[in-house]
Amino acid sequence: MGKGRESSALKDYENQPRPDSHYKRLLLRFVFLTTACSLIPLLLVGWGINGHYTRFAKSRLIHSLETQLADHRKIIELFLQERTSRLHLIAWTHSLAYLETGNNLESMFTVMNRMDGSFADLGVIDAEGSHRAYAGPYDLMGKNYLGAQWFNEVLEKGVYISDVFMGFRQVPHFVIAVLRIEEGARWILRATVNSELFNALVQGMQVGKSGEIVLLNQEGVFQATPKFSGAIMGRAPFSPGGLHDGVKIETVAADEKNAPSRAHHQIVAQTWLDEPRWLLMIRQDYEEALDEVNHANRLTLFFLYISAAIILVVTFFITRYMVSVVKKRDIEAEGLNNQIMEASKLAAIGELSAGVAHEINNPLAIILTEKQIVADMIGETRRLEKGFKERLENALAQITTQVKRCKRITQNLLRFSRRTTSVIETMDLNAFIEEVIELMEREARTSGIRLLFDPGESMPPLVTDPSQLQQVFLNLITNAMDAHDGKPYGTISISTRHDPLRDGVVVKFADTGTGIPADKITRIFDPFFTTKPVGKGTGLGLSISYGIIKRLGGEISVESEVGQGTEFTISLPLSAPLQANGEDANGRRSLSPE
Amino acid sequence: MKGSRILLVDDETVFTENMSALLTARGYRVTTANSGDSAIQALGENSFDVVVLDLKMPGMDGITTLKEIKKLGLLTETLILTGHGSIDTALEAVKLGAYDYLTKPCEIDELVDKIEGAWEKKDTGEKQEMMETVRKIVESPKSVYGVYPRDKKNK
Numbered sequence: 026m027g028k029g030r031e032s033s034a035l036k037d038y039e040n041q042p043r044p045d046s047h048y049k050r051l052l053l054r055f056v057f058l059t060t061a062c063s064l065i066p067l068l069l070v071g072w073g074i075n076g077h078y079t080r081f082a083k084s085r086l087i088h089s090l091e092t093q094l095a096d097h098r099k100i101i102e103l104f105l106q107e108r109t110s111r112l113h114l115i116a117w118t119h120s121l122a123y124l125e126t127g128n129n130l131e132s133m134f135t136v137m138n139r140m141d142g143s144f145a146d147l148g149v150i151d152a153e154g155s156h157r158a159y160a161g162p163y164d165l166m167g168k169n170y171l172g173a174q175w176f177n178e179v180l181e182k183g184v185y186i187s188d189v190f191m192g193f194r195q196v197p198h199f200v201i202a203v204l205r206i207e208e209g210a211r212w213i214l215r216a217t218v219n220s221e222l223f224n225a226l227v228q229g230m231q232v233g234k235s236g237e238i239v240l241l242n243q244e245g246v247f248q249a250t251p252k253f254s255g256a257i258m259g260r261a262p263f264s265p266g267g268l269h270d271g272v273k274i275e276t277v278a279a280d281e282k283n284a285p286s287r288a289h290h291q292i293v294a295q296t297w298l299d300e301p302r303w304l305l306m307i308r309q310d311y312e313e314a315l316d317e318v319n320h321a322n323r324l325t326l327f328f329l330y331i332s333a334a335i336i337l338v339v340t341f342f343i344t345r346y347m348v349s350v351v352k353k354r355d356i357e358a359e360g361l362n363n364q365i366m367e368a369s370k371l372a373a374i375g376e377l378s379a380g381v382a383h384e385i386n387n388p389l390a391i392i393l394t395e396k397q398i399v400a401d402m403i404g405e406t407r408r409l410e411k412g413f414k415e416r417l418e419n420a421l422a423q424i425t426t427q428v429k430r431c432k433r434i435t436q437n438l439l440r441f442s443r444r445t446t447s448v449i450e451t452m453d454l455n456a457f458i459e460e461v462i463e464l465m466e467r468e469a470r471t472s473g474i475r476l477l478f479d480p481g482e483s484m485p486p487l488v489t490d491p492s493q494l495q496q497v498f499l500n501l502i503t504n505a506m507d508a509h510d511g512k513p514y515g516t517i518s519i520s521t522r523h524d525p526l527r528d529g530v531v532v533k534f535a536d537t538g539t540g541i542p543a544d545k546i547t548r549i550f551d552p553f554f555t556t557k558p559v560g561k562g563t564g565l566g567l568s569i570s571y572g573i574i575k576r577l578g579g580e581i582s583v584e585s586e587v588g589q590g591t592e593f594t595i596s597l598p599l600s601a602p603l604q605a606n607g608e609d610a611n612g613r614r615s616l617s618p619e
Numbered sequence: 620m621k622g623s624r625i626l627l628v629d630d631e632t633v634f635t636e637n638m639s640a641l642l643t644a645r646g647y648r649v650t651t652a653n654s655g656d657s658a659i660q661a662l663g664e665n666s667f668d669v670v671v672l673d674l675k676m677p678g679m680d681g682i683t684t685l686k687e688i689k690k691l692g693l694l695t696e697t698l699i700l701t702g703h704g705s706i707d708t709a710l711e712a713v714k715l716g717a718y719d720y721l722t723k724p725c726e727i728d729e730l731v732d733k734i735e736g737a738w739e740k741k742d743t744g745e746k747q748e749m750m751e752t753v754r755k756i757v758e759s760p761k762s763v764y765g766v767y768p769r770d771k772k773n774k
Contacts, residue, residue, distance in 0.1 A: 383702055383703045386702025389702075390724040391634050392724070393726065393727075394634060395637060397727045398637060398641060425726065428724055429724075
C-alpha cells in the first residue's frame with residue numbers, strides 16, 4: 026500500500042534551501058552580534074561606573090587620610106604648644122630665687138603635672154649650665170649642660186623643643202626648655218616630656234592593622250616609637266625628604282631591600298610640624314587602606330560578570346530559537362517557491378501544449394486529405410487485385426485511426442491548458458453522482474463492471490462547480506473501468522459521507538481492478554504519467570482531476586494494492602473557495618464568451 | 620447538393636488544393652481563397668452557397684472575415700473549419716451567425732455532411748425570400764400597375 030503524497034518530513038528536508046552549516050553560521054553570527062550589542066554597553070557602563078566610583082571612593086579615602094593626618098598634627102602641635110605655654114607661664118611668673126627654695130619647684134611640678142602627667146621631670150638650669158633646682162625621678166642635680174645642644178639652642182631662641190636624645194639619664198627623652206631673663210640674669214626652666222604619654226598621643230590614630238605612625242626629625246631619626254619600622258632614635262629606612270607645606274600623600278612601591286618585613290605596596294601621608302620641625306608620617310598598606318573600596322569594587326564586578334554571563338546564556342537560547350524559526354520559514358518559503366515553480370512550469374507546459382496542439386492540427390488535416398485522395402484513387406481503379414486493394418485500404422484506415430488518435434491527444438492537451446470559467450452552484454452530491462453513474466452505466470455494463478453507489482446519510486448541499494466535478498468523476502470511473510482490462514467482471518463502488526469535523530464531504534471511488542504498484546503510485550497525479558500501454562492513455566486525466574480538486578479547495582489521495590484494486594478518496598469543503606471561480610494557478614481570469 | 624458552389628477559405632494552400640480536389644470529385648464546384656481579403660473579394664464577384672472558413676489566418680482572421688461576410692448580407696451559409704479550436708471561439712462564431720463549427724482534422728464525410736446541412740439552410744432561406752418577394756408583389760397592386768404604361772382612355 027502506498028500513499029499518494031510524500032510525508033511532510035521528507036518534504037521539509039527536500040525543501041531546506043540551505044545546508045545545516047549555513048544555519049550554524051547564522052546562529053553564531055546572531056549570537057555574536059546580539060551579545061556584542063548587549064554585553065559591550067553593559068560592560069562599558071559597569072566598568073565605567075565601577076571605575077568612577079572606585080576613583081571617587083579612593084579620592085575620598087585619601088582626602089580623609091589627609092584630614093586625619095592634619096588633625097593629628099594639630100593635636101600634637103597643640104599638645105606641645107600647651108606644655109610650652111605652661112612652662113613659659115611658670116618661668117615668667119616666678120623668680121629663680123623662689124624656685125630654688127625648698128620644695129617650691131616640687132609642689133609646682135606636682136600641680137603642673139596633676140591633670141595629665143605629661144611631664145616626666147622639671148628642672149631649673151642657670152646660664153652656666155648647672156642645675157639650680159630639680160623635681161623628678163632622676164638624679165640630675167649635679168649635672169651640667171653647658172655645651173649641650175638643647176642648652177645652646179634655648180639660650181639662642183628663648184624656647185626650644187628638643188629632638189629625642191639619651192642625655193644623662195640614658196633613656197630616650199625630649200625636653201621643652203624656656204629661657205627666663207630676670208634682671209639681667211638668664212636662667213632656663215626645662216621639662217622632660219613623658220615619653221610614654223607622648224608616644225601614646227602620637228600613636229593614638231586609627232591606621233588599621235598594617236598602618237604605623239612615624240615621627241621623624243629632619244635627619245630621619247625616629248622621635249617616637251614606630252610599630253614596625255624601627256626603634257626610637259633609630260634611623261628610618263626612608264628619608265623624610267624636603268620640607269613642604271600641608272599634607273603630601275604618595276604611594277611607594279614595595280621595598281624588600283630596606284624593609285623586608287614591610288614588603289608591600291604602601292600609601293604614605295606626611296606632614297611637617299612647625300615647632301619642632303618634625304615629620305609626622307602615616308604608612309599603611311595600600312591594599313588595607315583601600316580595603317573597603319576594593320571590596321565594593323570586586324562585588325560590583327562580580328555581579329556585573331554574572332549579569333553578562335546570564336545575558337550570554339539567554340541570548341544563546343533565544344537566538345537558537347530564532348534561527349530555528351528562520352530555518353522553518355526558509356523551508357516554508359522554499360516549499361511555496363517550489364509550488365509556484367511547479368505551477369508555473371505546468372502553466373508553461375500548458376501554453377506550449379496549446380500552441381503545439383493548434384499547430385499540429387493543420388498538418389493532420391492535410392494528412393487526412395492526402396489519405397482521402399489515395400483512398401479515392403484506390404476506390405476508382407480496377408487495376409488492383411482484391412487482396413492487394415484490401416491491404417491498401419486497411420493501411421489507409423490505419424492512417425485515419427492514428428490521425429484521430431493524434432487529434433484526441435491534442436484535444437486532451439488543450440483541455441489541460443484551458444483555463445475555463447467555472448460556474449459555482451449549489452448541488453446535491455448524491456443526486457449528482459447518480460446522474461454520473463447513469464451516464465456511464467451502459468458502458469460499464471458492456472465491460473462486465475457493476476457500478477455500486479453507497480450514498481451517505483444527511484449529506485449537506487455542496488457549493489462547487491458541477492461541470493468540473495463531473496469531469497473528475499468521469500475520469501475516475503473511466504480509469505477504474507480501464508483497470509479491469511482483462512478481467513471478466515468487477516465492481517466500482519462509489520460512496521459519499523459528510524465529514525462534520527473538517528466541514529466537508531468525502532467521496533470514495535473503489536475498484537477491483539489491477540491496482541497500482543507502489544513504485545508508480547507516487548507519480549500517479551503527475552502530468553503525462555500513465556500506467557496504460559502505449560497508445561491507450563495520455564496520462565493527463567488524473568493530473569487534470571488533481572488540479573480541479575485542488576482549485577475547488579479539496580484534497581485527492583489514492584491507495585492501492587496490486588491485484589486487489591485501487592481506492593481514490595476525494596475530500597471537498599462544503600463551499601468551494603473563491604479562487605475556483607475562473608482563476609488559474611497564476612491568478613488570471615480566463616476569457617469568457619461574451 | 621450536387622453542383623453547389625463552395626468557397627473554401629484557408630491559408631494552407633496544400634490543404635485548399637487537396638480539399639478542393641476531393642470536394643470536386645464529390646460533385647461540388649469549389650473556389651479557393653487563401654486569405655480573408657481574397658474571400659471577401661470572391662464573394663463580391665460571384666455567388667456561393669456555402670463558405671468553408673478557417674479561423675487562424677494571417678491578415679484578416681476568421682472571425683473578422685465572418686463579420687465582413689455577414690455585413691455583405693448574403694444568404695450564403697458559413698461553416699467554420701479550424702485547427703485552433705476552443706469552446707469560446709466556437710460559441711462566438713455561432714453567435715456571429717456561422718452555421719456550424721468543425722475542428723481539423725476531420726474526415727471528408729463529416730465535412731460533406733455539414734456542407735449539405737448548410738446548403739439546405741441556404742436553400743430554404745432562398746426559397747423563403749422568394750416567397751416574401753412574391754407576397755409583397757401580390758399584396759400591393761399599385762406596384763403592379765406601375766409596370767404597365769398609363770392609358771389616358773382608362774383613367
